[in-house]
Amino acid sequence: MTRPRLPRLHVRCAAVAGLLLAPAALPTVVGAQGATPRVRKDAPAAVGAPLADAAARAAVEAAVRRVMDRAIADSAFPGGFAIVGDASGATVAYGAGRLDRTADAPAPTASTIWDMASLTKVVATTSALLQLVADGRVQLDAPVQRYLPEWTGRNKERVTIRHLLSHASGLPSWRPLYKEATNAQEAMALVLQTQLDTLPAQRYVYSDLNAILLGEIVRRTTGKTLDVYLAERVFGPLGMRDTRFRPPASELARIAPTEFDPWRQRKVHGEVHDENAFMLGGVSGHAGLFSTATDLSRLARAYLNGGALDGTRVFDAATIAQFTRVQDSTVSRRALGWETPTGGNSAGHYLSRRAFGHTGFTGTSFWIDPARGVYVILLTNRVNPTRQNTRIGGVRVALANEALRALGASPTFPTPASTPAAATPAAAPRPAASSSAP
Numbered sequence: 001m002t003r004p005r006l007p008r009l010h011v012r013c014a015a016v017a018g019l020l021l022a023p024a025a026l027p028t029v030v031g032a033q034g035a036t037p038r039v040r041k042d043a044p045a046a047v048g049a050p051l052a053d054a055a056a057r058a059a060v061e062a063a064v065r066r067v068m069d070r071a072i073a074d075s076a077f078p079g080g081f082a083i084v085g086d087a088s089g090a091t092v093a094y095g096a097g098r099l100d101r102t103a104d105a106p107a108p109t110a111s112t113i114w115d116m117a118s119l120t121k122v123v124a125t126t127s128a129l130l131q132l133v134a135d136g137r138v139q140l141d142a143p144v145q146r147y148l149p150e151w152t153g154r155n156k157e158r159v160t161i162r163h164l165l166s167h168a169s170g171l172p173s174w175r176p177l178y179k180e181a182t183n184a185q186e187a188m189a190l191v192l193q194t195q196l197d198t199l200p201a202q203r204y205v206y207s208d209l210n211a212i213l214l215g216e217i218v219r220r221t222t223g224k225t226l227d228v229y230l231a232e233r234v235f236g237p238l239g240m241r242d243t244r245f246r247p248p249a250s251e252l253a254r255i256a257p258t259e260f261d262p263w264r265q266r267k268v269h270g271e272v273h274d275e276n277a278f279m280l281g282g283v284s285g286h287a288g289l290f291s292t293a294t295d296l297s298r299l300a301r302a303y304l305n306g307g308a309l310d311g312t313r314v315f316d317a318a319t320i321a322q323f324t325r326v327q328d329s330t331v332s333r334r335a336l337g338w339e340t341p342t343g344g345n346s347a348g349h350y351l352s353r354r355a356f357g358h359t360g361f362t363g364t365s366f367w368i369d370p371a372r373g374v375y376v377i378l379l380t381n382r383v384n385p386t387r388q389n390t391r392i393g394g395v396r397v398a399l400a401n402e403a404l405r406a407l408g409a410s411p412t413f414p415t416p417a418s419t420p421a422a423a424t425p426a427a428a429p430r431p432a433a434s435s436s437a438p
């Protein structure tokens with residue numbers, strides 16, 4: 001059966017220039033314990049503003065528009081919103097399509113609320129761990145059992161926090177908690193009972209279980225659930241007003257719907273798409289966060305400004321550098337929580353080797369490049385109506401490539417001759433078992 005083509009509605013590109021933080025302004029520091037420690041003297045000032053130039057913005061606008069319009073024509077997703085920005089606040093933003101496959105569905109905007117899926121791992125969980133490590137409350141090379149003493153089993157005493165963050169713990173990639181448990185307590189008990197497949201630091205296996213454990217470590221260390229801690233220490237101070245777990249029903253009209261879920265027997269709208277996160281109560285270290293393009297832009301700018309935004313410091317600059325560099329290149333190119341460009345992932349071929357980012361199964365991606373001074377955000381609901389649509393992979397690569405090419409960047413990695421930078425080939429299918437694959 002051929003689905004009728006729906007009219008396309010686009011949000012016009014907005015190029016908004018902002019001012020760099022005044023260098024004399026001393027930021028307020030938000031520590032994990034609510035203290036206000038002395039500002040680090042080595043915290044870098046805001047990096048350059050490559051989008052401040054009107055011609056550069058126009059070139060990026062044309063590139064972003066081209067990629068997004070082609071993605072809608074190729075049915076890569078029903079609706080999406082892209083932002084390319086820099087530390088100063090200058091942005092190029094463009095929305096395409098509609099949030100659902102009906103003619104009267106709203107168009108995506110900068111304030112549309114999207115299910116972040118695995119972006120939860122970096123926007124939420126990694127942010128919390130970055131603060132706790134900087135404050136000395138969590139040690140990267142401490143055994144996980146220091147924080148979760150009941151996490152026992154063969155060779156588990158050898159697994160560290162660093163192993164969890166870099167997906168080198170030896171844990172399996174996933175297990176169907178939503179089928180095995182009947183409530184959040186049972187689901188967490190199953191995670192704690194899961195045994196290692198291999199010794200730690202032997203191989204890279206991207207695992208939701210790593211992030212679930214890290215979220216629990218945040219709770220045990222701070223005495224606050226992950227959502228409460230982040231609201232108080234990260235999202236609130238950064239002015240990320242629409243970033244939260246379990247968004248209220250009053251915001252439903254702004255939330256992009258995702259998939260018809262055979263397990264829940266309904267179209268998922270306003271609740272987490274990931275089945276395991278749903279079983280864990282909607283708040284988990286691996287999935288469950290909702291956010292907007294506007295809010296993610298604020299987080300990206302904070303990273304580009306060395307951990308501070310609008311006079312408030314939420315991250316330590318030296319700890320950012322520690323978390324965003326490759327940990328063990330003999331195992332993988334992963335940083336702590338974050339991915340780094342490989343020439344074969346969603347970063348494309350033009351972001352620098354200093355860039356870091358992540359993707360989410362629902363159709364999200366988020367890349368920050370401190371060397372080039374830019375960030376690239378793509379938010380979609382590509383799983384609407386089904387996760388079998390895998391065209392998003394090519395769109396992610398094309399958006400990053402085209403935006404950076406428009407800014408005059410040279411390739412960091414060879415661009416395959418058979419795949420022009422503007423192309424949007426279908427991505428390889430991901431396992432249907434986990435809705436939070438990277």
